Amino acid sequence: MDVMGDKATLFETGRFVQPSGEEATPVETPDENRVESRDWTADAVETVKTDETVETDETVETEEAAETGVTVETGEAVEEMRLRLAAGAGDAEATSVLGAMLLRRGDLDGAEPHLRAATAAGDRAAANNLGVLLHQRGYADEAAGWWRVAAVAGSAAAAHALGRHCRECGDEPAAEYWLRQSAEQGHALGAYALADLLEHRGDGGAERWMRAAAERGHREAAYRLARALDRRDSRDSDGDNGVSVPAEAEQWYRQAAARGHRRAALHLGSILERKGELKEAGRWYLTSAKDGEARAACALGFLLRDAGDTENAAIWWLRAAQDGDGNAANALGALHAERGQTQTAERWYRAAMDAGDDNGAYNLGLLCAEQGRTAQAEQWYRRAAYAGHREAANALAILLLQVGDTAGAEPWFSKAAEAGSVDAAFNLGILFAGRGEDVVALRWYERAASAGHTEAALQVGIARLREGEEQEAERHLRCAAGGGSAEAAYRLAAVLDARRPPQPAHELGEIAHEKTECEEWYERAAQQGHRRAQVRVGMLAAARGDVCEAARWYREAAEAGSRNGAFNLGLLLAREGSEPEAVVWWTRAADDGHGRAALRLALVYARRGELAEGQRWADRAVSLGPGEVAERAARLRDALGQELSA
Numbered sequence: 001m002d003v004m005g006d007k008a009t010l011f012e013t014g015r016f017v018q019p020s021g022e023e024a025t026p027v028e029t030p031d032e033n034r035v036e037s038r039d040w041t042a043d044a045v046e047t048v049k050t051d052e053t054v055e056t057d058e059t060v061e062t063e064e065a066a067e068t069g070v071t072v073e074t075g076e077a078v079e080e081m082r083l084r085l086a087a088g089a090g091d092a093e094a095t096s097v098l099g100a101m102l103l104r105r106g107d108l109d110g111a112e113p114h115l116r117a118a119t120a121a122g123d124r125a126a127a128n129n130l131g132v133l134l135h136q137r138g139y140a141d142e143a144a145g146w147w148r149v150a151a152v153a154g155s156a157a158a159a160h161a162l163g164r165h166c167r168e169c170g171d172e173p174a175a176e177y178w179l180r181q182s183a184e185q186g187h188a189l190g191a192y193a194l195a196d197l198l199e200h201r202g203d204g205g206a207e208r209w210m211r212a213a214a215e216r217g218h219r220e221a222a223y224r225l226a227r228a229l230d231r232r233d234s235r236d237s238d239g240d241n242g243v244s245v246p247a248e249a250e251q252w253y254r255q256a257a258a259r260g261h262r263r264a265a266l267h268l269g270s271i272l273e274r275k276g277e278l279k280e281a282g283r284w285y286l287t288s289a290k291d292g293e294a295r296a297a298c299a300l301g302f303l304l305r306d307a308g309d310t311e312n313a314a315i316w317w318l319r320a321a322q323d324g325d326g327n328a329a330n331a332l333g334a335l336h337a338e339r340g341q342t343q344t345a346e347r348w349y350r351a352a353m354d355a356g357d358d359n360g361a362y363n364l365g366l367l368c369a370e371q372g373r374t375a376q377a378e379q380w381y382r383r384a385a386y387a388g389h390r391e392a393a394n395a396l397a398i399l400l401l402q403v404g405d406t407a408g409a410e411p412w413f414s415k416a417a418e419a420g421s422v423d424a425a426f427n428l429g430i431l432f433a434g435r436g437e438d439v440v441a442l443r444w445y446e447r448a449a450s451a452g453h454t455e456a457a458l459q460v461g462i463a464r465l466r467e468g469e470e471q472e473a474e475r476h477l478r479c480a481a482g483g484g485s486a487e488a489a490y491r492l493a494a495v496l497d498a499r500r501p502p503q504p505a506h507e508l509g510e511i512a513h514e515k516t517e518c519e520e521w522y523e524r525a526a527q528q529g530h531r532r533a534q535v536r537v538g539m540l541a542a543a544r545g546d547v548c549e550a551a552r553w554y555r556e557a558a559e560a561g562s563r564n565g566a567f568n569l570g571l572l573l574a575r576e577g578s579e580p581e582a583v584v585w586w587t588r589a590a591d592d593g594h595g596r597a598a599l600r601l602a603l604v605y606a607r608r609g610e611l612a613e614g615q616r617w618a619d620r621a622v623s624l625g626p627g628e629v630a631e632r633a634a635r636l637r638d639a640l641g642q643e644l645s646a
Helices: 032-036 040-044 063-088 092-105 108-120 124-137 140-152 156-168 172-184 188-201 206-215 219-236 247-258 262-274 278-290 294-306 310-322 326-338 342-354 359-370 374-386 390-402 406-418 422-434 438-450 454-466 470-482 486-499 517-527 531-543 547-559 563-575 579-591 595-608 611-624 627-645
Strands: 046-049 052-055
Touching (some): 063 092, 092 108, 108 124, 124 140, 124 156, 140 156, 140 172, 156 172, 156 188, 172 206, 188 206, 188 219, 206 219, 206 247, 219 247, 219 262, 247 262, 247 278, 262 278, 278 294, 278 310, 294 310, 310 326, 310 342, 326 359, 342 359, 359 374, 359 390, 374 390, 374 406, 390 406, 390 422, 406 422, 438 454, 438 470, 470 486, 470 517, 486 517, 517 531, 547 579, 563 579, 563 595, 579 595, 579 611, 595 611, 595 627, 611 627
16 A cells, blocks of 8 residues: 655754644743843833933933943943032932932932932922832832822823833723823833733734834834734735735834844744845844844754755754754754764654654654664654644554554544644545545545645546546646646546547648647656656657657657557567567567567568467467457467468
């Protein structure tokens, strides 16, 4: 029994193979606390500057200080001294700024008296920052009181901090109120936190605020907005995952990646790779991988491998595998298996399993099967199959079938087919066809054919031809022939050939006609080594008067074992005056059971006067047939017998 699907390798399963039941690219928990800062309250610190309160998203140095390098600390010391002098002179604004400076530095003890003094003087930024300080000390309720004071006074940063506090306390209505206050004032963190809250509820207004945060430079908002647009496009295109990504989603991925979001860089690299922009894809994969994204390191490894650089590919796979990426461990296993380093390959496949990747068990099964370790192969296939790995289920069924356990194989084929394995559906067709259950077999063949399985399409085409459904048969034969099936190309050509009107006999000097579609399909099958197609192409060439072309195809078919090719080549050679060579080919054809070739040999030997040899071949022709040949051969045999007895 010819069973397909047992030669799948890791590299045929895709770039981002994940354990069963997981998405190809898991979505990060929408936790601003984890993604955007070590402590979200640190982003709520306000700084008074030229009579305005300016909320900043993160601790930064001035551009001037960043450019001067070694003079930064000196500049800060001078500024701190100036602020201390002004604060000592009773300047509330300077006191507030000094408190914020010390708070950012982590000097809570030094910052608190200045912030309290400025707060008492009515400075809203100081009230907000005092809340930050108290929250960091663990006094969350007291912090919330000062944030409320600052938020009522119009501080967007305080409204954001208070909203976050309310959400942590489980008071979502209050959280929404204060976060909306912050967001409507243009605060990026407030817009992001509000979007996160609304998204958690399933509120359609979440995207508006996520977009607002992204437009103000919030990198996590940009990433999550891109993911939302990406998923929406996938749903709208009936689950056509990743073939195309909307331009807007790509733009937001790019913005987030440019601001250092490693997962956005991973997605951007994947998008660019699918578009064929491999050089830029590699740059983003590299950026993400250097930031610690294991999947990016794995993807970079595949990109390098495809470019022929397996050594550097292995380096990145190793890095990803050591960070727990099962796909990278599988890739390393496959690489070592190709090099014949089976023990190392097995170690990496086991590492993939430890990382939760069921492909590791499947690949271990393949490795053991190639080494003839059938019992171990069955063990690993079963482990992966029970975990839901459809190709492992198919491979397990094949293994059971090979040892004669048909009853055990069928349910695994069914499980794999129901999970979407095209090979398993085709194999079920073979299984039922072998039992004579043609109706059930055809149903499975049709299922596999609809998923693009070439051999299944051929089987459906043959079945439809038997039933007389020529149009339906032609459709499936075209699919199979287009997929590379030589037999389908030959049968399609035969269907088209039967529809052709009779061709007029070839005359010398006649202009060669253009090839018909059926001749093109015959030639395609012939070029793939299909012997009957080669004979047919030879016959068509002979009909056109192209003796050399005909001889070439007859010879190719004959040398591949076609008795019809050998017989026709003999006829062609005999007509060209090369009877001795013709005899050689007729002998080969007759030895393979060709009755007409045996009759030709009988006639040749009779003409030569070798009556006994002629009678022997005539007797052989009688036994081989067909009927017309048998009758002629019998008359010749009797005549030769009379000559010999005279």
